Amino acid sequence: CEALLFTGTLFWSVVVTAITSISNLDKLGTVLPGWLIPEEGTFWYGLIQGYLPVVFLELLMLLVPVILRFVGRHFIRFKTQSEVDNFTFKWHFAYRIANLVIIILKNQIYETIDSIADSPSEALGTIASSIAVSSQFFLNNMIVASGTELTWELAQMPQMILHFVMHKFITVEAKSKRALEKLEEPARFEWGVDVPNFIFALLVAAVYSTIVPLVMGVCALFFYLATKIYTHQVLFVFSQQYESGGMLMYNLNRTVFVICYISITIFGILLSLKKAPIMAPSFFFGMMIITALVDRKIQKKFVRPSVTLALTNARIIDEEN
Structure with a gap:
């Protein structure tokens, strides 16, 4: 099943390309009434054209964790919820990475392949150019994530809509006691749904930090707002139904x-x-060594001991610190 999911990431480009093609206003103008399409060159045309592919792709990505959870529970049949969350986290993030790579390379994929065969250095230049060209898409993506997605999370709109329908149209008396009790169950933090969004924002910030710093600024705003909103949700809204013993944090750290x-x-x-023959290798090897040392220290001091640490002892240590 995991091999099938990996194969799916390879063919995900077809889906992403189709989504970005459908969300083109020029093509939509051939299907929709003319009065729905703003005049080309206007502010509204540019605004809608910039955000429409992002919104369509994010709507598609809402289905990915749902499908992954279904696969984990009913096909792979994981025995614990933490295993389902871990599986969903891994593959949800994999498809997020696929989005990043596809959007960066989709406009210049053939040029990149030709450059790799002829001149690897030219291929790197082509990829760098593609990253810069795609910055507007990811800037819009993070703006949508900072505004619409976080507001949606804070408002808990699915629960509000469900309660509204239940009380206004179906009526409470028509539902069983079990259904009413389930309606009152608190939401929980969806590790496989929410965390890949955070990691994806970190990845976008890392990729564009040196090319388009504005993207990193919007990512910083996203993390600031997400910290406020999810802290509120964890304290007052969410109620975790299980303890994973920190298993999920290992993948996050890695x-x-x-x-x-x-x-x-x-x-x-x-x-x-940029033709910096001394600075390039100095930075690369220096930072790689420093990062690897920090990584090794964390693995040695925290990760390896915690793997064999009993959950009760871990809880005592957390309370003491």
């Missing part, structure tokens, strides 16, 4: 360090493209 290595590599490549 993912963050992978992003650090990726950002160092990208910046090193950019320095080499």
